[in-house]
Amino acid sequence: DGGITQxxxxxxxxxxxxxxxxxxxxxxxxxxxxxxxxxxxxxxLIYYSQIVNDFQKGxxxxxxxxxxxxxxxxxxxxxxxxxxxxxxxxxxxxxxxTGTEAFFGQGTRLTVV
Amino acid sequence: xxxxxxxxxxxxxxEGANSTLRCNFSDSVNNLQxxxxxxxxxxxxxxxxxxxxxxxxxxxxxxxxTERYSLLYISSxxxxxxxxxxxxxxxxxxxxxxxFGRGTSLIVHP
Numbered sequence: 001d002g003g004i005t006q007x008x009x010x011x012x013x014x015x016x017x018x019x020x021x022x023x024x025x026x027x028x029x030x031x032x033x034x035x036x037x038x039x040x041x042x043x044x045l046i047y048y049s050q051i052v053n054d055f056q057k058g059x060x061x062x063x064x065x066x067x068x069x070x071x072x073x074x075x076x077x078x079x080x081x082x083x084x085x086x087x088x089x090x091x092x093x094x095x096x097x098t099g100t101e102a103f104f105g106q107g108t109r110l111t112v113v
Numbered sequence: 114x115x116x117x118x119x120x121x122x123x124x125x126x127x128e129g130a131n132s133t134l135r136c137n138f139s140d141s142v143n144n145l146q147x148x149x150x151x152x153x154x155x156x157x158x159x160x161x162x163x164x165x166x167x168x169x170x171x172x173x174x175x176x177x178x179t180e181r182y183s184l185l186y187i188s189s190x191x192x193x194x195x196x197x198x199x200x201x202x203x204x205x206x207x208x209x210x211x212x213f214g215r216g217t218s219l220i221v222h223p
Contacts, residue, residue, distance in 0.1 A: 031209065037154075042199065042215040050209070058210070088154055092211065099163070101146055102201065102211045104156040 002027050006091050006105035012113050013078070013085065021076045021108045023091035032074040033092040033102070036060060043090060049074055050096065078110065086112050115140045115204045119214035126190050126221050134185040134217045136200035144203035145176050146211070147185050151196050159185070159198075190221045 004025040013019045023032065031050050035043040045058030049068040063082025068074055074093075078085045088109050094102040116139040126132055136145070147159040160167050160174040162183065167174055171190075176183040187194055197218050201211040 033211065035213075040218075043201075043213040045210060045212075048210055090154075090156065092156075094209075094211070096209070099144065101144075101158060101161045103158065104148075107154045109154070 004091060004093055004103055004105035006089075006108050008108060009106065011108055011110045013110060015112055016080045018077055018079050019110070021078070021089055021091075021110070023074045023076065023105060024072055025074075025093045025103075025105075026072060027093055027095075027103065028071070029093035029103075030071065030096045031094045032068070033094075034058075034064075034066065034074070034076045035090045035092065037088040037090060037107075046076065046089075085110055115142070115202060115212050117200060117202055117212055117214040119198075119200060119217050121217060122215065124217055124219045126219070128191060128221055128223050130190050130221075131186070131188045132190060132219070134187070134198050134219075136183045136185070136202075136214055138181050138183075138202050140181070140204055142178065142181075142202040142204055144209075144211075145178075145183055146201045147174055147183070148199045148201065149194075149196050150199060150216070156199070187219075190219075192221045192223055195219055195221045 007022045033048045034046040047066040049055035065077045091105045092102045118137045148156045164178045173186045197216040199216045201213045
């Protein structure tokens, strides 16, 4: 089945560690996005990529990094510089163009312990 | 950037009731979606509706792009409708980044 797969579903991080969240899609979509959601809040954009080997910062990129070496994959690294990383992280993809829908993965819940 | 406002922020219903959720946006858009976030956090696509009206079972949506709003109707609500409903828009002539409202939290009691 086509879709977006995020892993792991739950992740625990010690303070000072970097962790990487995986996002893979087999929808042949060019554009991919990472959002952060805090309890009771909407979705805020961290990074996005419109094409392989290119990505742009979103509204809250500080403390995060990404790569886009393959069309199917857009991993997000939460670095030790991110002061408050505990949150729910959602990855999305979309075919480029104006008339296309975004689809989301199941999310990764990150907790700092 | 574009502003997306959803109302009401919270809604509590008895099973069987009808409801209307609203999404206002501040600029011209060429893409609008409604999502339902289930209790496990997953965002489920409900409608892609940049203009006009669509229906899917007990749910329907209408977007009036010229007046910059969209409505999501839920009829004969069920407990499984509980969760958070988000609208997301793409700005016309922009960088095609889905921008979200803060959502409407719906609780349906049996």
